[in-house]
Amino acid sequence: MIRKQASLLIVEDNVLDRECYERFLARNAEYDFDIDHCEMGDDALAICRRNPPDCILLDYHLPDIDGIEFLLAIQNERPGGVMPAVVMITSQGASSVAVDAIRHGASDYLVKEDIDEAGLNRVIPNALKARHGAAHSCIKKHTILVVDDSAHDRELYKRLLQETSHS
Numbered sequence: 001m002i003r004k005q006a007s008l009l010i011v012e013d014n015v016l017d018r019e020c021y022e023r024f025l026a027r028n029a030e031y032d033f034d035i036d037h038c039e040m041g042d043d044a045l046a047i048c049r050r051n052p053p054d055c056i057l058l059d060y061h062l063p064d065i066d067g068i069e070f071l072l073a074i075q076n077e078r079p080g081g082v083m084p085a086v087v088m089i090t091s092q093g094a095s096s097v098a099v100d101a102i103r104h105g106a107s108d109y110l111v112k113e114d115i116d117e118a119g120l121n122r123v124i125p126n127a128l129k130a131r132h133g134a135a136h137s138c139i140k141k142h143t144i145l146v147v148d149d150s151a152h153d154r155e156l157y158k159r160l161l162q163e164t165s166h167s
Contacts, residue, residue, distance in 0.1 A: 003032040006128055009053040011070070012089070013039040013063055017112070021057060024117040030125050041065035045073055048084065055085040055128050059112075060097055067097070071104040085131035087123055089115070107131065 008025065012018040018037055025033050036053065038044050041062045047053070060067035067088050074083055088101035088109040098109040107127035110119065 003028070003030060006031045006033055006055060007051075007053040008033045008035050008055045008057065008124070009044060009047055009084075010035060010037040010057045011039075011041065011044040011062065012037065012057070012059045013061075014059070017059075021115070021120060024115075024120045025124065027117065028121045028125070030121075031128070033124075039063070041067075041070045041073075044070065045077075048074060049077065053084050054131070055087065055124055057087050057089065057124065058106075059089045060094070060101070061091070067106075068100050068104055071101065071106060075105055082131065085124075085127035087127050 010018050010021055012021065022035055022037075025031075025035065036047060038047060039062070041064050044056065044058070048056075058067050058070060062070070065073075067090075071086065071088075074086075083105055086101075086106045088098065088106045089112050090097045090101070090109055091112055094111075098111075101109050107130050108123050110123060
């Protein structure tokens with residue numbers, strides 16, 4: 001099976017945790033991740049400005065800014081645009097942070113102490129699929145007039161256009 005390609009930015013200041021996430025995601029059956037990482041929120045924002053990733057795995061507690069501040073900054077830089085999928089990593093018992101993260105644009109959240117390979121490899125692809133759906137819903141629909149005297153050719157064009165719009 002050919003795995004889908006996706007870029008992933010891991011924003012985590014704990015090197016051991018980050019390396020663990022990278023090992024888990026390297027074994028994902030559905031996606032082949034091109035993984036970048038950084039330890040600071042401001043560095044992550046700079047990466048997002050240069051080359052926005054498809055998904056961001058974001059630790060809430062960073063040395064310079066917290067995860068909500070990061071979400072607000074990235075939203076301000078993409079008004080009306082599609083944000084990367086963001087999965088927030090919170091601490092045990094931080095349910096209010098998780099609620100705030102979702103309210104501010106995170107696709108999902110994980111509790112750091114409970115992260116395992118199966119959970120991470122389920123949540124990240126789901127966030128990517130949700131982001132892909134949001135991006136498609138932002139695409140404006142257009143009407144195309146096909147003028148051809150052959151009914152066969154008109155049907156062929158119609159089928160090709162429909163196939164193209166769903167890929």
